Amino acid sequence: MKFASTRLIAADIKALVSFYEKMTGQKAEWLAPVFAEIVTPSATLAFGSAETVALFKEGSAEPAANRTAIIEFQVDDVEAEFARLKDEAEVVHAPKMMPWGNCAAQFRDPEGTLVGLYTAVTDAAKQRFGSR
Numbered sequence: 001m002k003f004a005s006t007r008l009i010a011a012d013i014k015a016l017v018s019f020y021e022k023m024t025g026q027k028a029e030w031l032a033p034v035f036a037e038i039v040t041p042s043a044t045l046a047f048g049s050a051e052t053v054a055l056f057k058e059g060s061a062e063p064a065a066n067r068t069a070i071i072e073f074q075v076d077d078v079e080a081e082f083a084r085l086k087d088e089a090e091v092v093h094a095p096k097m098m099p100w101g102n103c104a105a106q107f108r109d110p111e112g113t114l115v116g117l118y119t120a121v122t123d124a125a126k127q128r129f130g131s132r
Contacts, residue, residue, distance in 0.1 A: 005037070005044035006071065008113060011063040013049040015110045020045060022088055023073065023107075023115065042132065045071065064111040071109075072116040074129060078103050081117050089115070101125030 010016040017028045017036050024045075028036040034049040053061045075081045078095045082105045086094075092106035092114060101122030107115045120126045 003043075005046045006069075007046035007048055008066075008071075008109075008111065009048050009050060009053060009061045009063050010111055011050055012110065013047055017047050019089065019109050020047070023085065023109075042074075066111075066113045070106070070114040070116050072118060074132075075117050075119055078105055078117050078119040081105070085117075097121065101128075 008016060013034065013036065017030075017038075020038055021028055024038055024040065026038050026040065028038045028047070030036045034052050036047045038045045050063050053059070082095050085107065089107040089109065092108060095103050095105040098104050098118075101120060101124050102118040103121050104116055104118040106117075109115050120129045
C-alpha cells in the first residue's frame with residue numbers, strides 16, 4: 001500500500017488553494033474546476049470543492065468542519081516561515097519547542113483546518129526525520 005494524498009474539501013476551493021500555494025511556495029495543478037493538487041516530494045495535498053462530495057456519497061465529508069487533523073510541513077527554519085506567513089493566516093501559536101524535539105508553529109487555513117510548520121531541533125528529532 002502506498003499513501004497517496006490528503007484531500008481537503010472546501011466551501012471556497014479557490015481561497016483554500018491560494019492559501020496552500022502561499023504556504024508551500026508551489027502552484028497547484030488544477031485537474032478540474034472542482035479539483036486541484038499540490039504535489040511535493042514527500043506528499044500530495046489535494047483539494048476538492050464541496051460539490052465533489054456527492055461523487056462519493058452525499059454528506060460523507062463537510063467543508064470547514066475538521067477539528068481532528070493537523071496538516072504539517074517540515075521546514076528548514078520555522079521562525080523564518082512564521083515571519084513570512086503570520087500576516088497571511090490566522091495564527092494559532094508562534095514557534096515554540098515541543099517535547100518531542102521540534103520547534104513548531106500553527107496557523108488555520110481559510111476553512112479552519114490546523115496547519116503546522118516545524119523544524120527538527122534536537123539530535124533525536126533530526127535523526128528521526130533524516131530519512132523521511
